[in-house]
Amino acid sequence: MTERWTVLSVLRWTAEYLKEKGIDSPRLDAELLIGDALNKDRVGLYLCYDQPLQPQELTKIRQLVARRAKREPLQYIVGHTEFWSLPFKVAPGVLIPRGDTEILVEEALRLLEDNTTSQQPVLDVGTGSGAIAVALAHSCPDLQVEAVDLQPEALAQAQANAELNGVAERLSFRQQDMAVLSGGPYRLVVSNPPYIREDEMDGLMPEVREHEPAVALQAGSDGLDCYRLLCEQALNLLIPGGWLLVEVGAGQADDVAALMVRHGLPETFQREDYNGIVRVVGGQAPAHTDKES
Ligand SMILES: C[S@@+](CC[C@H](N)C(=O)[O-])C[C@H]1O[C@@H](n2cnc3c(N)ncnc32)[C@H](O)[C@@H]1O
Structure with missing residues (x-):
């Protein structure tokens, strides 16, 4: 030049x-x-x-x-992206939020609007850049959101994004492994966890495979490891009638719904994306626990 x-x-x-x-x-x-x-x-x-x-x-x-x-992702190079029509800072080491995840936010907002009587907070597990937590807090002016992640760099970026979008006072972030979740009870536990099978990792686009963190992507030999952890703990985290709502990979919805039922969330639903692929699965805790009946 x-x-x-x-x-x-x-x-x-x-x-x-x-x-x-x-x-x-x-x-x-x-x-x-x-x-x-x-x-x-x-x-x-x-x-x-x-x-x-x-x-x-x-x-x-x-x-x-x-x-x-x-093949470094454009968002890492310019340092920002948009999610839910809001600005987000992004940097290598933390997953770039995807448009698909806006469907999870839509469903979370629908469930929150259906139940306006509960005041309990929402838990976002594996918050990454804070995309889901920030979008929910931005859309619901009274909502308190707690968000956890394994990676300290994700939590720092999520905090910065909460501040950037003016919702930091209603969000709290903590480092926690989703194998040992605590706190609550929550009216909604929402998560876009890692869900790629080990044998799928080599086939991912170079932007993802070589530049995004494997800890944000990979979830064991069948891709379901994180759903098992979330479903096992859901009843201990949710209020009666509360919801576990997760993003799923293509073809995982029925297995995830079955895990929810097996772990005491009998009412489930699925939501497709605009290409007809199920992207979100929700499971509801019974309205009354055994202790109450
Ligand atoms: C697919 S990314 C989702 C990030 C963000 N919620 C989004 O939708 O853009 C999954 C996130 O889960 C976090 N994670 C992976 N394993 C975890 C674990 N055992 N405990 C807590 N967080 C974990 C990763 O660090 C990553 O930020």
Whole structure:
């Protein structure tokens, strides 16, 4: 790249280069990377297509493009993403929130709206960037959310995202292994846990396999390890009539629903995504416990 480069010519060159490297959306990624380097949004970039670029700008663009060409996720490179139409900081070491998980948030909000009499908090298990916890607190002005994760770097990022979105005073974060959950009782325990089978890990896209943390993805030989832990503990964590609500991988819904029933959550439901794949399974604790009857 020399000083003769303009925004448009660099954009075209970058899009072509990223396409050769196997990137799915090369033009969009090129726009976002160049926009990040020049501190402009996509419209701002469009408005300065003819602008010649300075050597230091070209150097910065080259560094960002080289990272993307090595299949580092765009969100890690620019340091932010959007979830539930809210801004989230993201950084290597913590899972990037996915659009699919918004279906879990939709279902959680539906369950919370159906039961306005309970005041107990919600527990988000494996909070990662805090996506679910922050989205719920942002949508329900009186809701208290507790969130746990194994990774200290996830908890620090979730705290920063709670502050960024103005909900930090109603969220509390703690380091806890989902094998030994405590606290409550909760009206809702929500989780998007790791659910990839060990033998599926090699087949994941390089962005995920080589750059996102395995601890956020992998869950034993059948992908169900975390659901077993959550279901085993659900009755001890939930109020009578409370819900366990989890995101599931493709093809896991019936096994997860069966685990819920086996562990004392007899009422279950499933929710499909917009491609017809079941993404969310919910199980309800009985309205009255044995102690009460
Ligand atoms: C699939 S990610 C979900 C992150 C976030 N909730 C989201 O939806 O974007 C799973 C999260 O569970 C955490 N995790 C994995 N094993 C755990 C365990 N044994 N106890 C607590 N958290 C765990 C990971 O650190 C990761 O942040």
